[in-house]
Amino acid sequence: MAEARGAQAGRYATVALVGLPNSGKSTLLNTLVGEKLAAVSQTPQTTRGRITGVVNRGPVQLAFLDTPGVHQARHALNQRMLHHVDIALAEADLILWVVDADGFLGPGERDLAKRLKEARQPVYLILNKLDLVSKGRLLEKIAAYKDLLAFREIVPVGAKLAQNLDPLWSILERDAPEGPWAFEDDTFTDQTERSMAAEFIREKILRKTREEVPHGVAVVIRAWTEAGEEAYPEDGPEGGTCIEAEVLVERAGHRKILLGSQGAMISDIRTSAQRELRKLLQRPVRLELRIKVEEDWRDRPDQLDKLEL
Ligand SMILES: Nc1nc2c(ncn2[C@@H]2O[C@H](COP(=O)(O)OP(=O)(O)OP(=O)(O)O)[C@@H](O)[C@H]2O)c(=O)[nH]1
Ligand SMILES: [Mg+2]
Structure with a gap:
């Protein structure tokens, strides 16, 4: 440093x-x-x-x-x-x-x-x-x-x-004790954009679901591409970022709740998360969410390691 x-x-x-x-x-x-x-x-x-x-x-x-x-x-x-x-x-x-x-x-x-x-x-x-x-x-x-x-x-x-x-x-x-600063003077967090994005997606889920569902949810960013990169989708927003995230749930029943009737719940979550990410990144964002059932991931050390929790 x-x-x-x-x-x-x-x-x-x-x-x-x-x-x-x-x-x-x-x-x-x-x-x-x-x-x-x-x-x-x-x-x-x-x-x-x-x-x-x-x-x-x-x-x-x-x-x-x-x-x-x-x-x-x-x-x-x-x-x-x-x-x-x-x-x-x-x-x-x-x-x-x-x-x-x-x-x-x-x-x-x-x-x-x-x-x-x-x-x-x-x-x-x-x-x-x-x-x-x-x-x-x-x-x-x-x-x-x-x-x-x-x-x-x-x-x-x-x-x-x-x-x-x-x-x-x-x-x-x-x-505050006397001593040298630990961070550069323009640093305000140790979080990466990716980890903040995952947190904000999870926040929207927490705000819209109840009881056991939110506690059993984890969000993983699977793909993150910027305009100009080779992998950037042709129909991605101009000058923006395309993000694909996976939402892990513990039970098939939780997946159903998260989808909502005719996908209304997940669509609502996606829209509000996308809005928040646009604010965070200060550029157009396209967010895609996929829900995956991973039984009892909260109790599996291998899963927790993978999720960096
Ligand atoms: N009215 C009021 N609500 C507050 C205030 N500060 C926080 N809250 C609310 O309290 C709730 C919990 O806030 P968080 O900041 O998530 O609490 P936390 O201590 O980080 O919670 P954990 O991460 O679960 O440990 C949210 O609904 C906040 O909006 C406050 O000053 N006034
Ligand atoms: Mg907190």
Whole structure:
């Protein structure tokens, strides 16, 4: 990695975003970075891997690590997801524990608190979804959480509407340790266009399907061609990108649900994913989706390896 601007006098922190599923970690990542990097949905366990988003603020570089929500591991896939949390916690200089301020303090939170108590790094309690709670309820929340562990700071934020982020920025800038930046000053993520494309397709599926279907879905990019390349389809959009993706499901029944009546569901997913990819890539995109049944892929290490999960 080349030495980045400000390396001498600069400060740098790896900041882990951890918490229970659905607390808004990925939304916060996207808002802090100002770019959509991570998939967001109402379905718990949306995020499966570690996603880095980099922000430079004056002399300070902050690399945020979004992680999968901490939950009970029922499949081999979930164990791998939780491994990403362990790595992020080990790598982090600062730890943001993101909590849904509208939720309740349950056993999942208590277990995570126990774990974070062991951490050598400072832990910050981020009470997210400010827009959903009254001031009184927020104070109750703070009172309920504050003795769980010795938080360095407690900051209420609204990730979705970018509320109250200034205090958070000030704290992070203040507490980032001195040291060289880890990323070039024009880098904002470690994700490739291909992996973001696969995530955004999966996000559309998560948003449109329910229960077991979304958890058993994986998206693989099978072909990606740019205008001008030999393999580019003749009827592909001018100056654009043609993407073929495979959607893996665990059961024939799930395939049926995903297809919808007369293919209406998959067609809807394809259209909205294509629109999102056009935004991401800033050029015309043609997306094709194929659904493939791969029985129990979530429990098969060979499949998980292939999917790079
Ligand atoms: N009202 C409100 N909703 C929010 C806020 N932040 C996130 N959400 C919503 O909460 C849901 C979960 O958000 P995500 O960012 O996917 O949560 P996550 O913690 O990354 O979830 P996992 O990846 O499953 O662990 C989505 O429906 C978001 O739109 C907020 O500040 N206010
Ligand atoms: Mg997430």
